[in-house]
Amino acid sequence: MRVENPVLRGFAPDPTAIRVGDRYYLATSSFEWFPTIPLYRSSDLGRWEYAGSVETAVPGRSLLGVPDSAGIWAPALSHDGEVFWVVYSIVRSIGRRFFDLETYVCTARDVSGPWSEPVRVPGHGFDPSVLHHDGRHYLLNLQNDSRVGGRRFDGIVLTELTADRAGDGTVRALAATGSTHLLLQRDELVEGPKITVENGWFYLLLAQGGTGVEHGVLTARSRSLTGPYEVDDVPMLTTRDDPSVPLQKAGHGELVQAPDGRWFLVHLASRPLRTPSGPRNPLGRETAVQPVVWTDGWPRLAHGGWHPAVTVDLPDPGAAVDPSPPVDPSAAAGVAASDAGASSGDLSPRAAGHPAGDVSRRGLHHAPGWPWSTLREPAGDWIQPLGDGRVRLRGRMGAESLWQQSLLAQRLTEHRTRAEVTVAAEPVTFTQSAGLVLWYGTRSYYQLHLTWTEPDGEPQAGQQWHGHGRRVLQLEHGHPDGARVLAVVPAPAGPVRLSVSTDGAAGTFAAGPAGGPFEQVGPQVDVSELSDDFGDELRFTGSFAGISAVDLVEGTFTAEFSDWVHRSE
Incomplete structure (x- = not known):
């Protein structure tokens, strides 16, 4: 099936995507907007239907008083074999050394809910994710050094969590156990950590270079979950080197595998307007998908290079997914x-060539x-x-x-x-x-x-x-x-x-x-x-x-x- 990126059009940033069975599930940041953490599902990675939201994400159901572009940043979906998890941070200050954030996990048996009440977990920084591996749960996070003279992007850390479950399998309490491990530090800005386990390697995908035109996806790998991590010397995805690429600001990605074994990268990108003041993106950051191949043990874009393609071929499961939202x-x-x-x-993609x-x-x-x-x-x-x-x-x-x-x-x-x-x-x-x-x-x-x-x-x-x-x-x-x-x-x-x-x-x-x-x-x-x-x-x-x-x-x-x-x- 050939589709045109972005597959989610208009303000759909920081996508997180997983596959459970024969369905894909995706969430995006919502910032100060309700519904909180919009959720989507698809059978082909290209045609997405709105599946609801994490209505319980904010304690008290209020973000009153948060600044513009604060609120819920970069949720991450996961599935532990029994229930869906979403982990995210609520950021209450912007542009200060203290982000005044809390990090929470909600869980649900079905992505459409009902979602559990939020459970707070350690919030070293924003952009958390959870890895479920060998029956254990690991929280990844950006580390913010909020001290005077500290770095707001001071590495990626990992903490194991133990879960106390309710009778339906949803999580009612989480506790950190053991030491927090520093996985990687870079002089450059890295955030948005996601770990994919493949062929005996732990692959750490990172959002690199901020959210603007320098954005990209950086990959590192290790044979051990806690490192040390070797950083790929080739960017997996970026447009920082070519302002003429139609999809700019490409970055913040997550790998997902299709049932037939093929791999794909779900990531954000923007479609700029060319103005006398330079490129501007009033549609915001949107969600795109790229086919991926493995070369010399590293994930690479299937079409070569590191620039995102507008037109891509995605799995065709046969029956189309209705792109319309459910009607009350x-x-x-x-x-x-x-x-x-x-x-x-x-929000649904248009067939390429039409x-x-x-x-x-x-x-x-x-x-x-x-x-x-x-x-x-x-x-x-x-x-x-x-x-x-x-x-x-x-x-x-x-x-x-x-x-x-x-x-x-x-x-x-x-x-x-x-x-x-x-x-x-x-x-x-x-x-x-x-x-x-x-x-x-x-x-x-x-x-x-x-x-x-x-x-x-x-x-x-x-x-x-x-x-x-x-x-x-x-x-x-x-x-x-x-x-x-x-x-x-x-x-x-x-x-x-x-x-x-x-x-x-x-x-x-x-x-x-x-x-x-x-x-x-x-x-x-x-x-x-x-x-x-x-x-x-x-x-x-x-x-x-x-x-x-x-x-x-x-x-x-x-x-x-x-x-x-x-x-x-």
């Missing part, structure tokens, strides 16, 4: 008949599920389903808040996309607003909101309590140097239809009366700013299109949204 029967009534079959389709499809992700349903995501907490009582694909959002905190935002969003999966929604709301103060957003983080976003402002010609004076003013559409640009208002235009009476379209780095917002013509609002915006590569901050996620509502004073203002359409090409 209670939500089905909210999908119009014309939307039957609409899905998160952009043109890009036009896939819609429509509807706003009861307790919106995948591909909808929320910030820092699960969907709550601020979402009220209304049926017929409509939803009411109760406004809460504003776009720069790290706390309770009323925002529902979907990943952008292609560089050409369009989102539309109709919003009905009557704001009576500048502290109330609702509308459409393009989102990366609290300091990088574009927001077209229906809101209130003073009468035309009157200065911005905060006198909304006088009961006079006007309903307007305001386009706001969140920026690391401070938010900016790009346009304020009169809003048509009644419900308003909002849209945003992207074509490469160019984004255009428009609005009009429901059922009427669109008119552009404000200038064309630079979508490439919604990427890891913009600004001086550490950034690790991807861009979203979505809807949001704000009420800064009482938290009671509501807005009704309907006729959501999200198309990618």
